[in-house]
Amino acid sequence: MSNNRSSNNLLVPQARAALEQMKYEIAGELGIQLPQDGYYGNMTSRDMGSIGGYITRRLVQMAQQQLAGRQ
Template sequence: MPYRSLVPEAKAGLNKFKMETANQLGVSFTDYNGDLTSRQCGSVGGETVKKMVEQYERNL
């Protein structure tokens, strides 16, 4: 399910961040990700959120 951004202008940046995280984890995200496992998608989502929280904490 696609996410809704609180700031729609940030969508491109968030997508780029997600793709960078997927590449670091060795998961190939494309326009169609139906062939990926739930574990692969979940690991990308979890790692993305983890990095966002770390970045936020550094900026406090």
């Protein structure tokens, strides 16, 4: 039987809105139209993976800039 706990819990729950906004910004930059109804079943894995990859890159860049500013 599977456990219903997700390992993808946000450490800062308020960050969810910022991540959602970032998802739409990046999709727009890539020319990918996200459905307004929130159903992503018709989206290609390639498109969704591209969005996720760019989100990760941007978050890493932000963290690196933050760390560089502390030194």
